[in-house]
Amino acid sequence: MSVAGEDALLRVEHLTMRFGGLTAIGDLSFTAGRNDITAIIGPNGAGKTTVFNCLTGFYKPTEGSVILTHEDGKQFLLERMDDFRISQRARVARTFQNIRLFAGMTVLENLMVAQHNTLMRASGFTVTGIFNSPSYVRANREAVEFSEYWLEKAGLVDRADDPAGELPYGDQRRLEIARAMCTKPVLLCLDEPAAGLNPRESEDLNRLLLSIRKEQKIAILLIEHDMSVVMGISDHIVVLDYGVKISDGSPAQVRNDPAVIRAYLGVEDEEEAEAVVERAVAAVAKRPARVKVAAKKSPARKKGARK
Numbered sequence: 001m002s003v004a005g006e007d008a009l010l011r012v013e014h015l016t017m018r019f020g021g022l023t024a025i026g027d028l029s030f031t032a033g034r035n036d037i038t039a040i041i042g043p044n045g046a047g048k049t050t051v052f053n054c055l056t057g058f059y060k061p062t063e064g065s066v067i068l069t070h071e072d073g074k075q076f077l078l079e080r081m082d083d084f085r086i087s088q089r090a091r092v093a094r095t096f097q098n099i100r101l102f103a104g105m106t107v108l109e110n111l112m113v114a115q116h117n118t119l120m121r122a123s124g125f126t127v128t129g130i131f132n133s134p135s136y137v138r139a140n141r142e143a144v145e146f147s148e149y150w151l152e153k154a155g156l157v158d159r160a161d162d163p164a165g166e167l168p169y170g171d172q173r174r175l176e177i178a179r180a181m182c183t184k185p186v187l188l189c190l191d192e193p194a195a196g197l198n199p200r201e202s203e204d205l206n207r208l209l210l211s212i213r214k215e216q217k218i219a220i221l222l223i224e225h226d227m228s229v230v231m232g233i234s235d236h237i238v239v240l241d242y243g244v245k246i247s248d249g250s251p252a253q254v255r256n257d258p259a260v261i262r263a264y265l266g267v268e269d270e271e272e273a274e275a276v277v278e279r280a281v282a283a284v285a286k287r288p289a290r291v292k293v294a295a296k297k298s299p300a301r302k303k304g305a306r307k
Contacts, residue, residue: 009034009219015064024050025243037220042240048223057083093185103165111147114182150178170201194226
């Protein structure tokens with residue numbers, strides 16, 4: 001499945017990553033549409049996280065290109081950029097398989113930290129901040145309001161002053177996504193966001209991701225093993241096996257692809273595999289077909305919110 005021209009936010013072309021004699025990713029090409037949710041799936045060891053590491057600057061690809069195009073037409077060659085510039089200039093945000101919050105900071109402080117660059121510029125790199133200049137005071141107030149907005153979106157308003165490390169696991173997952181959104185990305189990369197979540201928490205995650213896509217008008221790229229999440233919210237799925245793309249298309253196309261059935265479900269007999277797929281699809285079908293999202297026009301401060 002290819003996304004044409006102006007509809008493509010991300011284009012990965014002939015991406016190859018070798019570690020010595022091991023080829024972790026081999027000649028991978030795919031596109032991620034603007035405002036689409038694209039999932040990268042595959043068996044353990046298929047190379048999914050390696051792809052993320054190449055996209056976000058943790059690895060420099062052996063070959064290939066990764067091109068991010070903003071809505072104004074400005075292009076970024078991510079394979080040539082340092083990781084901090086990919087985050088700051090290209091506006092790509094990422095979460096990890098293992099939660100990486102500042103456990104000793106409060107929930108609100110975790111979201112404020114994500115706006116550090118903006119606040120530092122407003123403070124003249126601490127000089128005007130020391131004297132509480134009007135521009136810094138205004139920027140700090142806006143950062144608090146923006147943080148409160150994402151606290152509400154993540155359902156964490158009541159936990160704003162609690163240490164992040166004391167939150168239940170599912171709340172920590174949503175906080176990590178909210179913190180990533182506080183950097184105002186155009187592409188949000190999520191590495192197994194549903195890992196360890198129970199079914200109710202997975203539903204909460206689905207609602208949050210759908211609302212982000214709808215209200216913030218950004219693209220989401222996720223690695224995920226939970227098929228209820230993948231099939232429930234994805235517009236586009238890319239399937240890897242041993243670092244090679246074996247399928248690329250809509251959820252309906254991918255779940256009926258014989259190559260995916262054999263590789264991803266780990267069964268050789270196609271009839272048996274199809275039976276497994278049908279059971280999985282039936283389970284997903286029992287869930288609500290659409291998740292209603294209440295639109296929010298702006299991150300206005302709630303009445304009586306923390307000052």
